[in-house]
Structures are given as C-alpha cells and as structure tokens.
Amino acid sequence: MKTWLNSFSTMRSLLQNIDLKAVQKLSQKVDLNEMMGVVSKMSEDDLAKMMKFMKAGTSGKKKEHPPVNGDFYSLGHTLTPEDRAIQLKVREFMEREIRPIANEYWNKAQFPMHIIPKFAELDICGLTYQGYGCAGRSALLEGFIAMEMARVDTSMSTFFGVHSGLAMGSIYLCGSEEQKQQWLPPMQRMEVMGAFGLTEPEVGSGVAGGLTTTCRREGDEWVLNGQKKWIGNATFSDITVIWARNVADNQVRGFIVRKDNPGFVAEKMEDKMALRTVQNALITLTDCRVPEADRLQNANSFKDTAKVLRMTRAGVAWQAVGCARGAYEAALKYTTQRQQFGRPIAGFQLVQDLLVTMLGDLTAMQTMVYRLSQLQDQGELADEHASLAKVFCTLRMRSIVDHARELFGGNGILLEYDIARFVADAEAIYSYEGTKEINSLIVGRAITGESAFV
Template sequence: MSLFSKIKGTLNLMRNIDLEKLAALNAKVDLSKVMDTVGNLDDRQLAGLMKMLSTKKKKGQHKLPPIDGDFYNLSLNLTEKQREVQMKVRNFMEDEVQPIANDYWNRAEFPHDLIPKFAKLNIAGVAYQGYGCPGMDFVTEGIIAEEIARVDVSISTFFGVHSGLAMGSIYLCGSEEQKKEWLPQMARMEKIGAFGLTEPEVGSGIAGGMETTCRKDGDYWVLNGQKKWIGNATFADVTIIWARDEDSNQVKGFLVRKENPGFHAEKMQDKMALRIVQNAIITLTNCAVPESDRLQEANSFKDTAKVLRMTRAGVAWQAVGCARGAYENALKYTKKREQFGRPIASFQLVQNHLVEMISNLTSIQTLCFRLSEMQDQGILKDEHASLAKVICSMRTRDIVSRAREVMGGNGILLEHNVARFVADAEAIYSYEGTKEINTLIVGRAITGYSAFVS
C-alpha cells in the first residue's frame, strides 16, 4: 500500500469520527492547521508521523526498578528478628522524622516530643545484656544506625551519643550499682545521656593532652575545665565527663548530673552540619561530684578507648546510612526530573554518577556487615573500627557529592532531601577520630611502627 493510500485511509476514518468527539478535539487543537501542516510534510516525515500514530504503548511496558540502596540484598542475611527491627525503625523514621527533618534542621532545634515515641521502639542500648536493655547483637545495632541516618544524620547522632557513648560508658566502665541505677532508665529513654571528651583546645590529642582536671577532696571529686562539641548536653540528664587526675595523671570518668553545682552547658551556634543536634560547650567550675558517681572501672584512657572502639563501628554504619539516604533521594529525583524531553536518569553521564554511588555504597555496606560480625564474635580491634571509620566516611563524602551533582542547582535546596546529607557528611568525616588519626591507628597495626607524635 502506498503512503498516499495510507494517508487517504486515515482521512476516510476521520469521516467516521463521532461529531461530538471531533468538536472536543477541535477545542484542544486547530484541526485545519493540523491538516495544513500534514499536507506540507514530505514522504519521510509522513512515514515518521504514521509510525508514531500507529505505535500503541502497552500498559506497564517500561516498569522502572524500585529505589533501593541495598543492591546486593544484604537484608536477606538478616534474621527474622533483625529484619523486624529494621523495618520498625525505617517506618518510624519515614513517618515521624522525615516530614519534620528539614524544618528542625533549618531552625537548629531539637524535636523533643520525638523522644517518647523513640522510646517505644525499645532500641536504646540494643546490644547490651541485662539492665533492661534488649540484649540483641551488634549487627542489629549497626542496622539501626544505618536506618536512622538514612533519613537524618542529626537524629542518628543524638541516638548514638545517648545509646552508644553515654550508655556504653556506664555499661563498660560503671559499677554494678551505677549500671542498675542508670541503664534501665536510659534504655527506656526516661533519662538522656551525653558524653564529654573533646575539649576546646584538644581534639585528636585528647589521650595525652586532656586539660580538664579532677582532684579528690574527701568523698567528692572536684572537676575544672571545659568540653566542646558535646551532643545532647544542653538537655541531657547525665553527662559522662572524662578528666585527668591531678595526682595520678590518669584519666577518670564521672557521671555528672545536670543539676550538679558548677556544671554549665551552653549551646553552640552557627553550625553548618548536624544542626538538629544540640552541641554544647561545657564549663566545669569547681564542679563537685561524689565518689559514688565516679565510673568505678574507668581508671585510664585505655578504658575510655574501649568505649570509642565500640561506638566507632556505629559511626561507620552511620556513614553508610547517610550515603544511602543521599543516593536513594538522588535516584528518585533523576527518575522524575526531565530535561530535553526525557528523565535525566536516562542520560549516560547521570547514570555514571549513579553507578559510582551505588558501587561505593555497596562496598561500605558489606564492610560494615563484616565489622559488626567481628564485634559479635568478640574479635574486633581498634584498627578494625578505625579502618571502617576511615573508608566509610571517605566514600560517603564522595557519594553525597555526586548526589548533589546530579540534582544540579536543586541539590542545594533542603526540599530535595540531599543538601542535609551533603552537610552532615562533613561532621561524620571528622568526629569519632579524624581520617588522619584513624589512619595512623591502622598504620600502626599493619606495620608495627607508631607514627604518632609523642
């Protein structure tokens, strides 16, 4: 059949069109103009038009894959209980935190009304045995950290400080009486904890350069000095303060209650990251703490390091969550955002960024799974946690950068749920030991030589 015959057949069909439908069509387009335009097309153009008109898109012909940062299906390795906890936390974060995260982040305020809802999840101190804690495993703890950070890193930091650093200090270094007094209340989140180690003038060198001091005076210890970057400290019920004994020169830990005379916490302002976290500068002025509130099993910085080893693994998982949140939001955006008449997810350069992101994300996910398995097996060492912290925070930095890049200018707007991750990744990169310090810990382990400046 000639092309002319096809066009003629089409025009004959138009004669049979319902007049009401034709009128409705004419209201939308100028049919006479359409016919004039068609009449001016050459054979090649007419053939293309007929092909387009005759092609019917089948329903569901191009079904897009789901948006899921678990590319290697690591969740299939979880037990039924672990998966239950994972989904419980995920639903909570998506339902309760996601809708308010940008607003509170922008205002640098903390949503205190979330704490009772958080408590119902029963996940604080999840890997601790007894004392009202869930008594699960470190893989579950890691999954929780990832799921919280996947939606908001600030809330993940709040939770990590309370459940990991504060509760962990009591769990590892407290007396039996102290554990019984504090851990059940903290597991129920009736009491919130903070952790005071870093100081205004001493960060990475805190092990040998701690300036906050303590001295024994009868049945009390008198603490003097300052701490900086202390998350939760503006509203915490108890803050773990680490201080150097003036007599023995050894580091000791103390449970400093918020009502302690001589304890003052002032909120830090103008942060570019973790803006929901209420970081504080703590000033201790002849702060008297009874002997009963000294952590009885914390007698040197080696005891402090036990806490950091445990929580550093959690920060690695936190980096994974930050990376996953940025990747999933960026992928979602590229499927919806159209340029040049096509979703930008169909462009080669955008796909290159997305593949780089999922490659790095999958790498650090699998590393963290093994890291938590080592924790559960009791074979985790400082260098293992440090390596995870180094590589996860580095790869996360790259992932969030690419997530912002595929969004173009929209990547710097909070409403698209990537800008927060870009900023918060910078905080993860620095806290719980900088890249350089953690690198030297790994370097010492693999070479046998310490490159730390003494």
C-alpha cells in the same frame, strides 16, 4: 519493505485516530508535510524505533520504574526474621515520625523533644548490652538501625548514638555493678538522657596525649575543672559522662556528672552548618564537685575510654552508610521524576553512570560495615578494624552525597529536596569520632608495626 509498509500503515492509523483539533495543534508546532517526508526517508530500524516511542507516548500509561532501594545486594534479608522486623519497625518510625519534621527542625536548629517518648517505644536503647533492661541483640542489628536512622536524618542517628552508644556504653563498659543498676535501666527507657564529654576546645584528636580538663580528689569528692566542646545532647541531658585527667597520676578518669551539679554549665553552640538538630554544647566545669560514688569505677586510663570509642566508631561507619544511602535513594527517585527534553533524566547515559558509581560505592560500604559488625559480634573487633571502616565509609559517603547533589542541579541547594541536608551533615560525620588522618594512623600502626603519632 514489508516492515516499512506495516510501520507506515500503523503510523497512518495513529494519525487517523487523532482528532482534528489535535492535528491543528500539532500543525502549529511542526510542518506535517515535511515530517512525512522525513519519515518516508527513514530506515526500517529507525522507523520501528520511532513507532515504539509513539506507541509508548500514546498509551496513556505512566511508565513504572523499579522501586528505589539502596540495598542492592539484599543484605537486610540476611537478618533473622525477628531482627529484620525490628529493622523495618525503625524504618517505618523514621518515615512516619521523623521525615516530615526533619527539615523544619534542622533549619531551626532545634531538637524535637516531643519525639523522645516515641523513640522510647521502639525499645532499642542499649540494644547489644546484656541485662539492665537491654535486649542483648547483635551488633549487626544495631548497625542496621544506625543506618536506618541516618538514611532519613543523620541528626537523629547522632542523637541516638550519643545516648545509647557513648553515654550508656561508658557506664556499661566502665561502671560498677551498682552504677549499672542505677543508671542503665532508666536510660534504656529514655527516662534519663545521657551525653558524653571527651572533646575539648583545644584538644580533639590529641585526647590520648593529655586532657586539659582536670580532676583531683578531696576526701569522698572529686573536683573537676576545665571545658568540653561539641558535646551532643548536653543542653538537655540529665547526666553527662565527663572524662578528665587526674592531677595525681595523669591518668584519665570518668565521671557521671548530673545536670544540676553546682559548677556544671552547658551552653548551646550556635551557627553550625551540619547536624543542626543535634544540640551540641560547650561545657564549663568550675570547681565542679562529684562524689566518689559517681566516678566510673572501672575507668582508670585512656585505654578504658578507647573501649567505648572502638564500639561507637563502628556505629559511625554505619551512620556514614545511612547518610550515603539516603542521598543515593533521594537522587535515584528524583531522576525518575525530573523531566528534561521530554523524558525522565534517569534515561540519560551520564545520569546513569553517576547513579551506578554511587551504588557501587554504597554497596562496598555496606559489605564492609556488615563484616565489621560480624567481627564485633564474634568478639574480634580491634581499633584498626573500626578505624578503617570509618576512614573508607566517610570518604565514599562524601563522594556519594557530592554526586547526588550534582544530579539535583539547582534544586540541590534547596532544603525541601533533602539532599542539601545530607551534604551538610556528611561533613560532620567525616570529622567526628576521629578524623580521617587520626584513623588512618591507627590502621597504619597496625599494619606496619610503627607508630606515626607525635
């Protein structure tokens, strides 16, 4: 009884402090006598809860929510201080330079060429390579950087991964010392931009079984014929690494093809629904002559190509984490700001259930790729390790962006809220660098000892 009287006295005091105009305004919305009658019948617990709500509502202070952070287990804090500083430098760059323009260029399906010199200032191309102007840092840091880029704009992380990972990586792993000295330093400075041409119009998952693009040697030159499709950066790259089947022995060879090489034509692919900022090209090679000096001297079979893909497939798993994290963080922030029924929707049970489901998947993805990069740094990374991470992370990414889209309601289809871009871009990550099915068969072969490939 004493608690009820105290609460009633507090409520009366609150009402007394409200000016008459406010009371009149309130009386137009509710029957004050009826409201007092309802209050008088409330239990002490319910009345105490109501008073707590009323005090919060009259405090004049905006409720502070916890900071939005998708790194729930603080994995970023395990990096060395120097590596952590590089990670945060990339994050600041993405927030300052890329986030304000991401939707604009995605919508226009154009690439912001003006940001390449600014990217170069980060000094992070070829991050894990030793020498040639590269930093020789850990694969773990490289993974965190891929995540930071995809967290803001997956198109930018793809652009960077093609140049620094696929193009530079092909030369680093398969080139001669002379070729490395010639190409890697200017590529590291982003003075020379690279692309990677493996996928073909009719050959995607089946590249190991036989490329239709051919090469044949004529004296000190090689003659290339065929087409490549979905080749990122190729509309503006200075060089493109082209993989072709040698008609003499049916083995795969790699070539550094320059953009002004006669017989090389790159046409921009239009009407994409994902990664629209990335400039994908359809490349046609018509009696394209490449000097022997520009053949990758240590690329003699598809196994050499696979070394590059193994390394970059791990990076794609990190990109999936970044895309998922960007969607989760955008959704979490939105739910704390979006008001329905007089309160933020973050306070509703079903919303919190979705957020926790997303965070659980995201944290599982992060810990998986964290260990994946540790294996890479220890020299123990196998194809099946990278493939399992690619399968799992892209599946969970799809689920997370789907839940995030749901939390945005109708606003989720508007580009201005970012989430529509994450949903669309997730579809590209899900498919490139090996589909779920192909990567599943790579893992299946490793754990059963039986190959299910055709």
